[in-house]
Amino acid sequence: MDELFKDYRKLSGIIYPPFSKLPYESFFYSFLQNHPLKETLSENYLPIFWTETYLKHHNNSDLENKLISIDSNKHYFTIIQHDDGIKNNIPPNTTIYSMGTNKGKLIKTGKYIPIPLTYYNPELFNLYSLKPKDIFVSFIGSITHNCRKLMYNHFFLKPKTFLNIKKWSNNIDKLRQDQFLEITSRSIFTLAPRGYGITSFRLYEALNLGSIPVYISDIFWLPFQDKIDWNKLAILCPINQIPTLYNRLKSISTEQINNMLEYYKSVSYLFTYEGISNYIIEHES
Secondary structure, three states: OOOOOHHHOOOOOOOOOOOOOOOHHHHHHHHHHOOOOHHHOOOEEOOOOHHHHHHHOOOOHHHHHHHHHOOOOOOEEEEEOOOOOOOOOOOOOEEEEEOOOOHHHOOOOOEEEEOOOOOOOOOHHHHHOOOOOOEEEEEEEOOOOHHHHHHHHHHOOOOOEEEEEOOOOOOOOHHHHHHHHHHHHOEEEEEEEOOOOOOOHHHHHHHHOOOEEEEEEOOOOOOOOOOOOHHHOOEEEEHHHHHHHHHHHHOOOHHHHHHHHHHHHHHHHHHOHHHHHHHHHHHHO
16 A cells, blocks of 8 residues: 555645644654554554645545545554544544544544644754743634634733734744744643644643643543543633633642643653654554
8 A cells, every 4th residue: 555655645845833843644654664563553554644635635536546446344544633634535444543633524434543733843842941930821823713712702801811812824933933932831821722623732832831731622632541631631621611711720729730740741752753653553553
């Protein structure tokens, strides 16, 4: 299959978010090639860079034909970042390790398993790791889901809160990038509401910057639930509980905050590209 899908492993050249150095689907493909367990996996790997392909071609009949040509009775697994999930028809016995998708498109075929919506830039966050926490809670981003509007209205003018709302764009200038890193690293809590997809890069950016993420969503896309306790790692807030969220955050003690940050350190290896890849390979072995 490697040869069959080689045309669908080309990078689009689009970098999003701007801090990212390498798309995860590409990293996993290379990582697997040299892994000692490669030949022992229980399912066949579909070696397609779905997100890069969809960024270049929203619909691709040639890819659809290639997928139809493979044996639909075999078991497969594949990796995707794209918020819409896999839009092509794939064999029914396919496990999809997905960084995040839309609930309504959890789709025609396949079994979805959450993995972190994160990116590769291991040196970046070290520059901001020791900032003093002088902001209680912050959010820098765009209104890409109604929960973000509700969140903004609830936190507007609350003490020690920093909110900066701008129109969404996949081109984020350096000034705004630096502001995001600076403000998030100075925040005790970082609001991480779902957006177009049901999760957000911000959830993992906050953890990397030493801030507690406040994940607001109608459905929680939480990876590694067999290995970690998310209630020790983040604040999980259903959308209907936004009206009480500020007071909920105010009730959390400094000791609880420090315990959550320490807990993240103990499991942070899972949220690296290598950690995610080893988890998938372990799951497939």
